[in-house]
Amino acid sequence: MSQFVDRRLSGKNRSAVNRQRFLRRFQGQIRKAVSDAVSGRGVADLERGEKISIPARDLNEPVFRHGPGGRRSIVHAGNREFVGGDRVERPESGEGWGGGASPEGEGLDEFVFELSEEEFMNYFFEDLALPDLVKKQLSAVPEVKRVRAGYTSDGSPSSLHVVRSLKQAIGRRLAMASGPQEALREAEAALAELEAQGLGASPEAEALRAEIEALEARIAAVPFLDTWDLRFAYRVNQPRPASQAVMFCIMDVSGSMDEARKDIAKRFFMLLYLFLTRSYERIDLVFIRHHTVAKEVDEDDFFGSRETGGTVVSSALALMDEIVRARYPSALWNIYAAQASDGDNWEDDSPRCRDLLLNAILPRVQHYAYVEIQAEHPQSLWREYEYVKSVNPRFAMQRILGLEDIYPVFRELFRKKAAA
Amino acid sequence: MMEEYPLKARRHLSEGSEWTFELLRLYDRELARVAAHYGLDTYPNQIEVITSEQMIDAYSSVGMPVGYHHWSFGKQFMATRKSYRRGQMGLAYEIVINSNPCIAYLMEENTMTMQALVIAHACYGHNSFFKGNYLFRTWTDADGILDYLVFARNFVAECEERHGEEAVEAVLDSCHALMNHGVDRYKRPARLSLAKEQARQREREDYLQSQVNLLWRTLPPKEAAGAQKADRRLPPEPQENLLYFIEKNAPRLEPWQREVVRIARKIAQYFYPQRQTQVMNEGWATFWHYTLLNHLYEEGRLSDGFMMEFLQSHTNVVHQPPYYGRGYGGINPYALGFAMFRDLRRICESPTEEDRRWFPEVAGSDWVQTLDFVMRNFKDESFIAQYLSPRLIRELKLFVVLDDDLEDELEITAIHDEAGYRAVRQALAEQYDLGRREPNIQVWSADVFGDRSLTLRHYQHDRRPLEEASTAEMLRHVARLWGYTVRIESVDEAGRVEPLEECRL
Numbered sequence: 001m002s003q004f005v006d007r008r009l010s011g012k013n014r015s016a017v018n019r020q021r022f023l024r025r026f027q028g029q030i031r032k033a034v035s036d037a038v039s040g041r042g043v044a045d046l047e048r049g050e051k052i053s054i055p056a057r058d059l060n061e062p063v064f065r066h067g068p069g070g071r072r073s074i075v076h077a078g079n080r081e082f083v084g085g086d087r088v089e090r091p092e093s094g095e096g097w098g099g100g101a102s103p104e105g106e107g108l109d110e111f112v113f114e115l116s117e118e119e120f121m122n123y124f125f126e127d128l129a130l131p132d133l134v135k136k137q138l139s140a141v142p143e144v145k146r147v148r149a150g151y152t153s154d155g156s157p158s159s160l161h162v163v164r165s166l167k168q169a170i171g172r173r174l175a176m177a178s179g180p181q182e183a184l185r186e187a188e189a190a191l192a193e194l195e196a197q198g199l200g201a202s203p204e205a206e207a208l209r210a211e212i213e214a215l216e217a218r219i220a221a222v223p224f225l226d227t228w229d230l231r232f233a234y235r236v237n238q239p240r241p242a243s244q245a246v247m248f249c250i251m252d253v254s255g256s257m258d259e260a261r262k263d264i265a266k267r268f269f270m271l272l273y274l275f276l277t278r279s280y281e282r283i284d285l286v287f288i289r290h291h292t293v294a295k296e297v298d299e300d301d302f303f304g305s306r307e308t309g310g311t312v313v314s315s316a317l318a319l320m321d322e323i324v325r326a327r328y329p330s331a332l333w334n335i336y337a338a339q340a341s342d343g344d345n346w347e348d349d350s351p352r353c354r355d356l357l358l359n360a361i362l363p364r365v366q367h368y369a370y371v372e373i374q375a376e377h378p379q380s381l382w383r384e385y386e387y388v389k390s391v392n393p394r395f396a397m398q399r400i401l402g403l404e405d406i407y408p409v410f411r412e413l414f415r416k417k418a419a420a
Numbered sequence: 421m422m423e424e425y426p427l428k429a430r431r432h433l434s435e436g437s438e439w440t441f442e443l444l445r446l447y448d449r450e451l452a453r454v455a456a457h458y459g460l461d462t463y464p465n466q467i468e469v470i471t472s473e474q475m476i477d478a479y480s481s482v483g484m485p486v487g488y489h490h491w492s493f494g495k496q497f498m499a500t501r502k503s504y505r506r507g508q509m510g511l512a513y514e515i516v517i518n519s520n521p522c523i524a525y526l527m528e529e530n531t532m533t534m535q536a537l538v539i540a541h542a543c544y545g546h547n548s549f550f551k552g553n554y555l556f557r558t559w560t561d562a563d564g565i566l567d568y569l570v571f572a573r574n575f576v577a578e579c580e581e582r583h584g585e586e587a588v589e590a591v592l593d594s595c596h597a598l599m600n601h602g603v604d605r606y607k608r609p610a611r612l613s614l615a616k617e618q619a620r621q622r623e624r625e626d627y628l629q630s631q632v633n634l635l636w637r638t639l640p641p642k643e644a645a646g647a648q649k650a651d652r653r654l655p656p657e658p659q660e661n662l663l664y665f666i667e668k669n670a671p672r673l674e675p676w677q678r679e680v681v682r683i684a685r686k687i688a689q690y691f692y693p694q695r696q697t698q699v700m701n702e703g704w705a706t707f708w709h710y711t712l713l714n715h716l717y718e719e720g721r722l723s724d725g726f727m728m729e730f731l732q733s734h735t736n737v738v739h740q741p742p743y744y745g746r747g748y749g750g751i752n753p754y755a756l757g758f759a760m761f762r763d764l765r766r767i768c769e770s771p772t773e774e775d776r777r778w779f780p781e782v783a784g785s786d787w788v789q790t791l792d793f794v795m796r797n798f799k800d801e802s803f804i805a806q807y808l809s810p811r812l813i814r815e816l817k818l819f820v821v822l823d824d825d826l827e828d829e830l831e832i833t834a835i836h837d838e839a840g841y842r843a844v845r846q847a848l849a850e851q852y853d854l855g856r857r858e859p860n861i862q863v864w865s866a867d868v869f870g871d872r873s874l875t876l877r878h879y880q881h882d883r884r885p886l887e888e889a890s891t892a893e894m895l896r897h898v899a900r901l902w903g904y905t906v907r908i909e910s911v912d913e914a915g916r917v918e919p920l921e922e923c924r925l
Binding site: 002003004005006007008015017018019020021022023024025059061062063064065066067068069070071072073074075076077078079080082083084085086087088089090111112113114 | 441444445448452464465466467468469470471474476477480481489490491492493494495497498499502521528543585589593596597600601740741742743744745748750751816817818819820821822823824825826828829830831832833834835836837839840844847848850851858859861878880882883884885886887888890891893894897
């Protein structure tokens with residue numbers, strides 16, 4: 001009489017829609033909670049979900065309910081010391097004793113739930129976008145790929161699809177000849193019968209022969225290949241998103257860059273990297289560190305080892321230019337660069353940096369961000385860069401004082417251009 | 421008839437904790453056999469095995485197997501999943517749907533013992549309660565509910581497509597807020613039927629709209645105006661069913677909005693009996709899983725290990741911590757209901773002199789018949805008022821605390837002694853009276869000829885006031901549906917009327 005049904009395999013996410021509705025309804029609060037959460041955690045573990053808590057009163061579903069006051073009797077269990085008529089102090093908070101009266105219970109002040117990694121990151125990046133990304137995709141000569149899109153009955157001879165056309169022809173010939181073929185078979189059978197009866201010369205037989213001849217002519221007249229049969233491979237232009245990017249991380253590792261500054265720089269680079277992963281399928285990283293000479297290194301070396309000595313920023317810029325020319329043609333790559341430094345540079349090197357940026361590097365990159373970390377006061381490099389910024393919109397610069405500045409500065413650097 | 425198992429042939433149904441579909445069927449057959457022996461009358465069962473994730477899904481749509489979309493279900497889902505992951509919730513017990521066939525869910529993670537427990541509890545306990553209890557028989561329609569829910573979901577989805585998710589959500593928010601006030605407490609509702617609903621829906625839309633238009637026509641016939649004014653009160657009598665009144669009379673609702681209000685009202689009505697029989701329903705199901713499994717054990721069909729696991733789980737469920745204990749959250753309805761049904765059986769089977777004095781008709785009667793009668797004809801309030809025995813009051817050490825805001829201290833008005841039994845029983849019964857637990861709100865009047873404002877009245881009981889914050893919020897919901905200014909007045913027990921709150925539109 002009972003029926004058992006195994007439902008385990010049927011859709012488990014029945015509540016997914018309701019969850020989306022919930023997130024949409026409280027997106028204001030959630031966005032705020034996400035931004036609070038970001039400032040509270042390290043960049044290295046940015047990519048994971050987050051516990052979000054919203055004040056429970058915001059999402060209460062109200063009902064008409066009794067407030068405190070009036071007269072009420074409440075039954076409790078487990079009496080140990082009371083006798084009828086006893087009087088006791090009113091407990092401090094509310095009803096006391098487990099809140100007996102309202103079985104539904106009001107619960108906690110905060111509604112806490114988990115935001116998945118993906119949801120979290122989407123909120124995080126919601127109103128960020130790399131400035132020239134959109135521009136490049138829309139205005140630059142669009143990169144397209146010709147992709148097959150089935151067949152068409154019209155096209156240039158070079159795209160004629162032979163197999164398809166012949167298939168079509170076979171079908172057409174079958175269709176056009178099948179009627180006469182049938183009639184022909186019948187006529188031949190009738191003729192054979194007549195001949196078997198020895199009436200091969202009768203007028204009926206003659207008529208049949210004439211008919212057979214006509215039918216054979218009709219069948220023969222069905223063309224082997226007709227223009228109607230022709231099929232051409234159809235190709236459409238599919239826009240190919242510029243889906244690869246290279247990110248240059250340039251950092252000063254001279255003696256004045258201490259661990260704390262490097263740490264800030266590292267977080268900035270990681271945030272940028274993370275952001276690029278949202279927009280591009282494939283991202284190359286190039287690490288260039290420099291003091292008086294620049295060197296391309298791997299990530300561990302980049303953040304790990306420490307050098308001493310003076311600073312020549314242009315060495316790094318020159319190296320970057322070289323690498324771009326050699327490995328990353330700007331037609332195929334979206335190029336981003338982020339430079340971190342404490343602002344130290346040899347006085348007469350800064351104008352060289354300016355020229356390198358303006359003439360060689362900026363024309364090829366999507367965006368160049370410069371952050372100056374815990375610099376005491378602007379030095380020659382900053383002044384030269386300010387000039388670059390004033391003439392080239394792809395260049396952005398900011399000063400960072402502490403860890404908590406990174407995210408606001410990052411937002412500032414990569415604010416949507418539309419809003420600006 | 422019960423089959424007798426000769427001692428030698430007695431074998432355990434299973435050993436170990438793994439379940440299989442064969443074992444589930446075997447246990448179900450055995451439980452059905454024993455349930456029939458005790459005369460439990462049930463709908464056919466449809467037992468669905470699901471994952472814990474699906475169980476949380478089911479929990480969060482308040483047990484509706486098919487539900488329209490709403491953010492509050494999403495919120496519920498997240499809260500449930502969180503507490504499940506933290507291990508705060510067993511999820512072992514149980515979702516069972518009052519429908520025909522009666523749908524019950526088993527979670528795949530459970531052991532064989534727990535599956536058997538849930539089958540006994542839900543498929544024979546709750547199921548027979550749904551089929552037998554007068555409230556469910558009167559108020560719900562087990563045959564029609566699934567179809568109606570499908571209709572509701574499709575209708576809401578269609579509205580979302582036509583009018584936008586947000587517009588529908590707004591109406592649903594307000595309806596959900598008013599659901600407790602969307603039931604007819606005394607009038608029996610019409611049966612639900614999908615075909616009829618759909619056929620009538622269009623008709624109803626047009627008709628309702630024409631009624632409303634008529635009602636709110638701005639230019640009443642001149643000559644009759646004066647006469648009408650005096651005798652056309654809306655509503656003629658105070659109306660307790662706010663959603664019903666709004667559905668039929670709100671001047672500015674569009675037809676589809678009226679239908680959404682109606683859906684909320686129908687669903688509220690469907691769940692109304694559950695809210696009135698919490699103690700009885702859970703007590704009944706708990707009593708029967710206990711009785712059925714013990715019966716099987718006595719027949720030698722269950723192993724000792726099975727019983728140990730079962731009893732541990734059972735004991736947790738029916739635990740009643742004392743008021744000073746940790747985790748005390750008032751009276752545990754499972755504990756109270758289970759204890760009362762067991763106590764009733766005891767009174768039937770071995771009554772004391774005291775029982776004979778208190779329950780002359782029950783003492784010594786056939787317990788199966790008596791329990792069946794009780795299950796069919798009572799709800800929490802009357803069940804407690806009628807059958808809470810002095811012995812059980814002593815066992816649970818119940819006592820009554822009077823909290824009067826005119827007094828500085830709380831007073832213990834009654835305890836578990838000869839002088840207090842009746843008072844305790846009375847107080848506990850009232851505690852489960854929905855009419856007292858929830859504020860009594862009525863539609864008092866709609867100003868048909870004036871500014872179209874709506875006036876609600878809160879009838880106080882024991883001077884208990886409405887909570888201010890939630891009342892203001894609630895008025896906004898009512899005003900959203902009504903479309904014009906809504907105010908609420910409070911009427912105290914002496915009949916004095918006092919304005920309370922107003923939401924202007």
